[in-house]
Amino acid sequence: MTKVMQPRAQWLVATDLDGTLLDHYSYSHSAADRTLQQLEAAGIPVILNSSKTRDEMLALRDSLHNRHPFISENGSAIFIPQGYFPERPECARDELGYWVLEPGATRRSILDFLRHDSDSYSAPYLNFANASAAEIVAATGLTLAQAEKANRRDYSEPLLWQGDETQKHAFIERANAAGFATLQGGRFLHLLGQTDKGAATTLLKQIYQHYSERTCCLIASGDGPNDLDMLSVADIAIIVRSPAHPPPHPSKQLAHHPDVIISRNIGPQGWAEAIQEIFSRPEQSGYLSNAK
Known part of the structure; x- marks a missing residue:
């Protein structure tokens, strides 16, 4: 055979x-x-x-x-x-x-959530939409041109967390309840859709x-x-x-x-x-x- x-x-x-x-x-x-x-x-x-x-x-x-x-x-x-x-x-x-x-979810819906959340709670983070290009450069080590590309997002928002772990856990719970997910990357906590x-x-x-x-x-x-x-x-x-x-x-x-x-x-x-x-x-x- x-x-x-x-x-x-x-x-x-x-x-x-x-x-x-x-x-x-x-x-x-x-x-x-x-x-x-x-x-x-x-x-x-x-x-x-x-x-x-x-x-x-x-x-x-x-x-x-x-x-x-x-x-x-x-x-x-x-x-x-x-x-x-x-x-x-x-x-x-x-x-x-x-x-x-x-x-994923759109960045617009994510930023809407962040605005409403910060009205009721503190916002101990730097998020890209509210950061200057210079702040993104300082946080990431990217060049200015790279930082501008990094801020042209469509589906997620990076947060450079500046608060404590208790605040972070409470924020994550609120984000999950609103239908979003969070992922901890090397430098940033990423807020995105359920993916x-x-x-x-x-x-x-x-x-x-x-x-x-x-x-x-x-x-x-x-x-x-x-x-x-x-x-x-x-x-x-x-x-x-x-x-x-x-x-x-x-x-x-x-x-x-x-x-x-x-x-x-x-x-x-x-x-x-x-x-x-x-x-x-x-x-x-x-x-x-x-x-x-």
């Missing part, structure tokens, strides 16, 4: 940016460039999944030579280049060369699977608590070490995950080493072997 060879999996790589694919301090991705080139040559899409805005991510996609779909503002919107799949996915709309899916990086990644993976004859498998990587939802839906989860904080505690979302890697090195170097480790496993060998 002739043995039927099973088709190899179609791997997808979803990754956070700041502190993961980009250095926490310099925002450089040079340590990951060779691995990114190998993944591209091997036909493995790298899906950028960040709290950053569409405009920020478009600029980064150019610098990374990335042509694949991306997910902005912590899972609030999925941008797919028009023509990337054979047809426009159901429920997507057209916008400037992209098919856009919007699991997250994991939900958006799962939706995009389903679209890939719909058009693929091979089984789609997912690697996800991140360095902060707001990445745990994405890591929990991945076949292989990579926690990238940060120079600024300890790795997020995986006790809840990842307690029973079958394959979790914690990088030895930090930032993009740690990311690249973890990816290389995965594709050097015997069952994955050959994926990157011909990529220069």
Whole structure:
């Protein structure tokens, strides 16, 4: 009997940016460039999944030579280049060369909530809509031009928390009661709709699977608590070490995950080493072997 060879999996790589694919301090991705080139040559899409805005991510996609779909503002919107799949996915709309899916809430509704909430309670935070470009630069380390892009948001609002934990917990409860979610990132508490990086990644993976004859498998990587939802839906989860904080505690979302890697090195170097480790496993060998 002739043995039927099973088709190899179609791997997808979803990754956070700041502190993961980009250095926490310099925002450089040079340590990951060779691995990114190998993944591209091997036909493995790298899906950028960040709290950053569409405009920020478009600029980064150019610098990374990335042509694949991306997910902005912590899972609030999925941008797919028009023509990337054979047809426009159901429920997507057209916008400037992209098919856009919007699991999140609008920024206008979020800011309305913040205005009403601050009328009744203190507002011990700096939010981007009320901050000057100079204040955003000071809080993030971005350039002025980058800070302006960061403030052109559509689906979420970053809050630089300046109060205590009791105030934060009370605020989160009020936001949840109003139908919003919060996510703690590396620097900011993000207020957004009832979505997250994991939900958006799962939706995009389903679209890939719909058009693929091979089984789609997912690697996800991140360095902060707001990445745990994405890591929990991945076949292989990579926690990238940060120079600024300890790795997020995986006790809840990842307690029973079958394959979790914690990088030895930090930032993009740690990311690249973890990816290389995965594709050097015997069952994955050959994926990157011909990529220069």
